[in-house]
Amino acid sequence: MSEEKNEKGRRPLWPHALALPVLVAVVWWAFHWQLSALQWLGLLLIAVVLWHAVQGRGRKRGRMGPAVRWAAAGAVVTAVLATLPLDQPWRAPWFPGSGLAGSVPDPCEVAAERAAVLVPEASAPETGGYRDIATDQRTCGWQDEQRLLYLTYRLFPWQGTDDRSVASAERAFAERREHAEAETLAIGDEAYREGRDGTRITVQARRANVVVDIKLYALDGAAPLGEAEAGDLRRLAEEAVAAVTTG
Incomplete structure (x- = not known):
């Protein structure tokens, strides 16, 4: 019974099949839109959070306590808020209503x-x-x-x-x-x-x-x-x- 319970505890919070495409999409998005250093910092912190999430709750190495989770989330939010006045993402081509083109037609x-x-x-x-x-x-x-x-x-x-x-x-x-x-x-x-x-x-x-x-x-x-x-x-x-x- 205890082994079954431990096995359940080792299950990852996110399936690897979902987490890895998310990481790839984040990196591609960053390169494509030429993000600033602060945004790269925020993306790095997001990647760390995702990586820990897929390790599973039952592994001591991958376990994230509440304090660590809140600290990581706070760092991500701080990085994003700090870069908003600089990069003005609402003017980026991918933002609806920005009025900018991100590519040209053939x-x-x-x-x-x-x-x-x-x-x-x-x-x-x-x-x-x-x-x-x-x-x-x-x-x-x-x-x-x-x-x-x-x-x-x-x-x-x-x-x-x-x-x-x-x-x-x-x-x-x-x-x-x-x-x-x-x-x-x-x-x-x-x-x-x-x-x-x-x-x-x-x-x-x-x-x-x-x-x-x-x-x-x-x-x-x-x-x-x-x-x-x-x-x-x-x-x-x-x-x-x-x-x-x-x-």
């Missing part, structure tokens, strides 16, 4: 329908881009014997502590807009179109922390963009901006 998928009209003889699109701690850029391009079309998304990721992602996107947009003889467009938060002759056209727009850049070039000897095609180019800009999802 430009090839977004522009496929309009590219078939603007560059009808183009072969398979060419993709490119790069990613670092400050920028995530994705590009897709189409080319035939008459025209060259590019759609580029440039994301300025949320940085956590002292975030400046929207300000960085605004600055990148303003740097191009400042030197352009352009027409202002009512697309996204701000947008403009440069190139009135219909042969070298740039449409740039911004939504929150994402800058959308569309370039259409008529190659040597090609006819400029017609009125209907100009409408397709504007609709492409509208669709590209609308495809950006924010929290």
Whole structure:
């Protein structure tokens, strides 16, 4: 009877099959959203609590007394509360209503329908881009014997502590807009179109922390963009901006 009782006491509070995926998800989430040092401390304490929880009540090595549990829980709460004013998680892309984008859509998928009209003889699109701690850029391009079309998304990721992602996107947009003889467009938060002759056209727009850049070039000897095609180019800009999802 006592052995059966001890065996029950050795059962873990949480099944390992549940605790391990939770730990993996927490670590992935921390890396993905670039958390601060204080948040890492809080996550480390959470991991310690989970690890002790899966050891089982009956093992002396894994046993956590009430005082230890309360101390660990208090440390976690303190770490989380201390980092809130710094990181403002309610402005993170994963927080509903934050207004920030955490990723950008596939430009090839977004522009496929309009590219078939603007560059009808183009072969398979060419993709490119790069990613670092400050920028995530994705590009897709189409080319035939008459025209060259590019759609580029440039994301300025949320940085956590002292975030400046929207300000960085605004600055990148303003740097191009400042030197352009352009027409202002009512697309996204701000947008403009440069190139009135219909042969070298740039449409740039911004939504929150994402800058959308569309370039259409008529190659040597090609006819400029017609009125209907100009409408397709504007609709492409509208669709590209609308495809950006924010929290």
